[in-house]
Amino acid sequence: MIALIAPLALQAAPDPAETEVAAVLDALNAASSSANEEAYFGLFTPEARFVGTDASEHWTLDEFRAFARPYFARGRAWSYPATERTVTVADIPCRCVAWFEEKLINGAYGETRGSGVLRLTDDGWKIEQYVLSFTVPNDRASAVVAAIRGDAAE
Structure with missing residues (x-):
C-alpha cells in the first residue's frame, strides 16, 4: 500500500497562477456563451x-466591444x-505575466486556436492580448491562400 501512495506524493501540485489564468479563459x-457583455x-x-x-480584425478593446455589442445585445454571442490548453507563467520575480495557447471548438468553424497574454493586475489576471485563428491543414494551405487572393483554385 505504501508503494502505491508514494508516487502520488511526488506529483507536483498544479501551479495556482496557471489555474487562475485557465479560470479566466474559461x-x-x-x-460570451451567455451573452454577458459586462463580464466578458x-x-x-x-x-x-x-x-x-x-x-x-486587429482591435483595441473599445473597437472590439463596438464590433461585438450587437452580438451580445441579441442575447447570442x-x-x-477549450479542448486543450497550455498556460505558461513567466518565471520572473513578479510572476505577473502569462501566455497561453489553446485548441477551441466552435459550432460553425470547427477547431480553432486561441493564444494570448495575460497580466496580473490588482483585480486579478486580465487579458492583454487575445488572438483567434483558424487551423488550416498544410496540404490545403495553397487552396486557402488562393481563395483569399481570389485566384482560381490550384
Missing part, C-alpha cells in the same frame, strides 16, 4: 488588443470552449 467563454469585457485590461480571424 470565464471568457462562459460570458471585464476580463480584459483597458489596453487590451483582440486579433480576430479576418485580416482587418459566440462559444469557443
